Amino acid sequence: MILSQTEENYLKALFHLTNRNGEQAEVGTNELASFLNVKPASVNDMLKRLREKELVENERYGKIFLTNSGQKIAVQIVRKHRLWETFLYKKLSFSWDEVHEVAEQLEHINSPKLIEQLEKFLDYPEFDPHGDAIPNAKGEIKLQKRTTLSEVELGKSCKLIAVKDSNADFLQYVLKVGLELGSKIKVLNRQEFDGSLEIEIKKNVLSVSQKFADNVFVE
Amino acid sequence: MILSQTEENYLKALFHLTNRNGEQAEVGTNELASFLNVKPASVNDMLKRLREKELVENERYGKIFLTNSGQKIAVQIVRKHRLWETFLYKKLSFSWDEVHEVAEQLEHINSPKLIEQLEKFLDYPEFDPHGDAIPNAKGEIKLQKRTTLSEVELGKSCKLIAVKDSNADFLQYVLKVGLELGSKIKVLNRQEFDGSLEIEIKKNVLSVSQKFADNVFVE
DNA sequence: TAATAAAGTTAGGTTAGTCTAAAATAATAA
DNA sequence: TTATTATTTTAGACTAACCTAACTTTATTA
Ligand SMILES: [Mn+2]
Ligand SMILES: [Mn+2]
Ligand SMILES: [Mn+2]
Ligand SMILES: [Mn+2]
Numbered sequence: 001m002i003l004s005q006t007e008e009n010y011l012k013a014l015f016h017l018t019n020r021n022g023e024q025a026e027v028g029t030n031e032l033a034s035f036l037n038v039k040p041a042s043v044n045d046m047l048k049r050l051r052e053k054e055l056v057e058n059e060r061y062g063k064i065f066l067t068n069s070g071q072k073i074a075v076q077i078v079r080k081h082r083l084w085e086t087f088l089y090k091k092l093s094f095s096w097d098e099v100h101e102v103a104e105q106l107e108h109i110n111s112p113k114l115i116e117q118l119e120k121f122l123d124y125p126e127f128d129p130h131g132d133a134i135p136n137a138k139g140e141i142k143l144q145k146r147t148t149l150s151e152v153e154l155g156k157s158c159k160l161i162a163v164k165d166s167n168a169d170f171l172q173y174v175l176k177v178g179l180e181l182g183s184k185i186k187v188l189n190r191q192e193f194d195g196s197l198e199i200e201i202k203k204n205v206l207s208v209s210q211k212f213a214d215n216v217f218v219e
Numbered sequence: 220m221i222l223s224q225t226e227e228n229y230l231k232a233l234f235h236l237t238n239r240n241g242e243q244a245e246v247g248t249n250e251l252a253s254f255l256n257v258k259p260a261s262v263n264d265m266l267k268r269l270r271e272k273e274l275v276e277n278e279r280y281g282k283i284f285l286t287n288s289g290q291k292i293a294v295q296i297v298r299k300h301r302l303w304e305t306f307l308y309k310k311l312s313f314s315w316d317e318v319h320e321v322a323e324q325l326e327h328i329n330s331p332k333l334i335e336q337l338e339k340f341l342d343y344p345e346f347d348p349h350g351d352a353i354p355n356a357k358g359e360i361k362l363q364k365r366t367t368l369s370e371v372e373l374g375k376s377c378k379l380i381a382v383k384d385s386n387a388d389f390l391q392y393v394l395k396v397g398l399e400l401g402s403k404i405k406v407l408n409r410q411e412f413d414g415s416l417e418i419e420i421k422k423n424v425l426s427v428s429q430k431f432a433d434n435v436f437v438e
Numbered sequence: 439t440a441a442t443a444a445a446g447t448t449a450g451g452t453t454a455g456t457c458t459a460a461a462a463t464a465a466t467a468a
Numbered sequence: 469t470t471a472t473t474a475t476t477t478t479a480g481a482c483t484a485a486c487c488t489a490a491c492t493t494t495a496t497t498a
Pocket of ligand 4: 228323324326
């Protein structure tokens, strides 16, 4: 089945919204619309078409789900996205805050051979530059049990294993505070009124906002 | 200026049709339409929009030209196309008949850094896998004075320097008869009634059609 | 439970890019 | 020079993807 870029983006968005950190989540028209920066009415139009192609299922006023074939297609797009990010990062000297935007375009290139060969060229990488697992050709993903930094208990140490990839400013800031994939983080204190954290990284103590901590994944 | 893929394809088509083997050529609505596999009416609509963006010039019932800025954009697309073909060929083990189709998609990816870095990664190649010159970042192209094999005088020898890139079957056939970029070809005889040629390649004598010879460029 | 708010849907409209069918102009041949 | 053919343009229509404004249904709260 040949899909437009727009259709692919809807499927990918649904994939991300329905699988939040391993858990299943319910998704409605409004949420999908604001995620994609379109209006709920547009989402409705598109859902009609995706339903006709049997890629999504939803009842009137009900929640939205990917069908099996919708899910398969979405995973392949995620696979392409993460392989391209890895290529840009490893081979073309992009920084980790620059790769996502370009991968958003490259993920829609349609050529099975290209992806096969790209994966081989990169020597079958398991994770992208932000720590997200790259699905294999069959669509299987290693699922990492990951927590956000916000949820870590006071006094405990953890290891940074992934970061939200879609905000360049955030990613630059992560590097600036001295963090990278694999960094050890100790949570010293939590400010109750705004959820901000005091953390220790390589003997340095600093304070990060709740929002920051929500975008950092640890194990 | 942000252009759609379709607009980019019109500009590229005009670039190719108005610069045939170094010479300037006049292009009309019908010719552009059949090149792009659309109807003349569609071309008319698009020309109106491209005129408004000052990328093409044409008078009612007159021939079509790229403006300077239209030309610049077209060359950049050709540059991207040829760099991607080179990448696929050199780094991802694509054969020379497979690269064009995928490059048709990749040429529309919009990221100046990507192209810069790709060119660097490929070590500033001068020619694509079909022997076409790759424009540099400034849009300058080395112009090769090239003739088609059909035009070579009887008895003369020549060197294969480029081939038309858009037909995979033709490209496979070129390899099959033992030719590649740089091959020496001697033209032994010309059949007047159908323009077919008898040629010698590495002591082998074979006959090729006029159409074949039209798609092979030599110096 | 009734009122209000939030979420979702429908109707009608826009733009890009395409098409067919018909009309206008230019080029060519009788 | 007129008739025929080829080329180009116009008018009107379609689909994908979006929008606004109004409406309906579901959820929340008083
Ligand atoms: Mn990404
Ligand atoms: Mn995308
Ligand atoms: Mn090509
Ligand atoms: Mn193209």
